[in-house]
Amino acid sequence: MITIVFLAVLLLLLAALLLIAIKLKAAQRRIKEARSQLIQSAKMASIGMLAGSVAHEINNPLIGVLNNIQLIKMLVEQKNDFSAQDFRELLDTIETSALRCSGITRSLLDFSRSSKGVYQCVSLNEIIEKSINLLALEIKINNITVERWLGDGIPAVSADPLLLQQAIFDIVNNACWAIEKKSGRQGGKVTIKTAYEPSCKKAVISILDTGIGIPEDDLKKVFKPFFTTKPSGEGTGLGLSIVRDIINEHNGSIEVESKAGEGSIFKIKLPVLGGEKR
Amino acid sequence: MSLKKRVFIADDDEAVLTSLQRLLQLSDFEVEVTRHPKEIVDKIKAFRPDIILLDLLMPNLGGLEICEMLNSDDQTQGIPIIVISALGREEDIKRAYRLGVIGYFVKPYDFNDLLKEIRRTIAYKEAKPE
Numbered sequence: 001m002i003t004i005v006f007l008a009v010l011l012l013l014l015a016a017l018l019l020i021a022i023k024l025k026a027a028q029r030r031i032k033e034a035r036s037q038l039i040q041s042a043k044m045a046s047i048g049m050l051a052g053s054v055a056h057e058i059n060n061p062l063i064g065v066l067n068n069i070q071l072i073k074m075l076v077e078q079k080n081d082f083s084a085q086d087f088r089e090l091l092d093t094i095e096t097s098a099l100r101c102s103g104i105t106r107s108l109l110d111f112s113r114s115s116k117g118v119y120q121c122v123s124l125n126e127i128i129e130k131s132i133n134l135l136a137l138e139i140k141i142n143n144i145t146v147e148r149w150l151g152d153g154i155p156a157v158s159a160d161p162l163l164l165q166q167a168i169f170d171i172v173n174n175a176c177w178a179i180e181k182k183s184g185r186q187g188g189k190v191t192i193k194t195a196y197e198p199s200c201k202k203a204v205i206s207i208l209d210t211g212i213g214i215p216e217d218d219l220k221k222v223f224k225p226f227f228t229t230k231p232s233g234e235g236t237g238l239g240l241s242i243v244r245d246i247i248n249e250h251n252g253s254i255e256v257e258s259k260a261g262e263g264s265i266f267k268i269k270l271p272v273l274g275g276e277k278r
Numbered sequence: 279m280s281l282k283k284r285v286f287i288a289d290d291d292e293a294v295l296t297s298l299q300r301l302l303q304l305s306d307f308e309v310e311v312t313r314h315p316k317e318i319v320d321k322i323k324a325f326r327p328d329i330i331l332l333d334l335l336m337p338n339l340g341g342l343e344i345c346e347m348l349n350s351d352d353q354t355q356g357i358p359i360i361v362i363s364a365l366g367r368e369e370d371i372k373r374a375y376r377l378g379v380i381g382y383f384v385k386p387y388d389f390n391d392l393l394k395e396i397r398r399t400i401a402y403k404e405a406k407p408e
Contacts, residue, residue: 074305
């Protein structure tokens with residue numbers, strides 16, 4: 001009798017545990033979905049910020065297209081000595097300008113896609129270049145020099161390229177903001193380095209800026225959600241906390257060193273794929 | 279001596295610069311150009327243009343800073359400046375007008391509108407008593 005009661009209690013406990021496990025799993029899935037939505041929302045906010053840049057970046061090649069079409073019309077109307085070679089050269093320029101427009105819209109569309117959580121073999125240097133390209137106007141307006149020390153033969157990492165690009169974009173974007181706040185149009189420098197540390201088999205991305213820096217008291221808080229030193233309307237306080245989550249999800253680490261008034265260094269370490277080179 | 283009116287263009291975008299230069303040459307102007315902001319003032323002093331077309335966003339030295347430099351130099355002040363920029367924000371336009379530019383064209387502009395403005399500005403400058 002005691003055995004039967006014991007077994008019944010055990011069964012009940014098992015059923016309860018199973019129910020808890022199922023609910024826990026469902027809750028984890030909802031948290032993951034909410035997190036993905038949060039990351040995507042943060043990315044869409046960045047894209048909103050990029051809208052003006054994209055318009056600017058497209059308008060330059062677009063005027064190249066329009067001017068050259070106008071030029072062909074004028075040459076035809078004025079019945080100038082207009083050879084097939086001249087015509088070909090103008091068409092080539094139009095094509096180059098149109099392809100520039102298409103490259104800009106494609107990179108924005110790529111960036112705006114939602115992450116599907118697909119990890120693949122990626123080159124850090126390529127991801128860095130794509131992130132910098134998206135910020136071309138910010139860099140130009142604020143007279144910022146971007147110095148690249150991208151190591152050759154850095155082993156590839158297993159990463160979700162969209163998430164990693166978002167993380168690097170956010171850090172470089174913050175660097176541009178910090179430089180603008182310190183120096184206005186006088187500009188400054190962002191230095192991006194990649195290296196491989198064989199001892200820990202990790203790729204290291206260092207992003208240095210000559211911006212306003214972060215006060216010592218704030219350094220421990222910069223990765224906390226909703227912490228921001230930016231004025232209202234210039235930041236949500238989610239950027240760096242999302243960056244840290246993305247890096248953690250890639251089994252990496254991120255740390256920051258900074259000196260108020262002098263600049264900051266963000267250092268990301270990511271495990272590489274077993275020695276293979278890209 | 280050439281009787282053609284002289285236009286100076288400063289823009290760091292090669293496609294814009296070359297096409298605009300050819301369009302203005304076909305429209306009977308003498309044209310000098312540069313892609314490098316640091317040589318603008320010297321080139322303008324040497325070329326003595328009737329009008330300047332100036333991009334705002336160039337590396338190292340912005341168009342508005344160049345406006346200030348031109349305004350404060352005896353040899354270049356008074357030369358009409360038209361801004362040609364992909365920046366169309368109200369604050370940029372207001373800043374440019376405050377610095378004395380006489381026109382502001384946001385890219386992509388219509389070349390014929392720009393041409394009319396260039397001719398109108400040069401005609402006005404010539405008709406205006408010193």
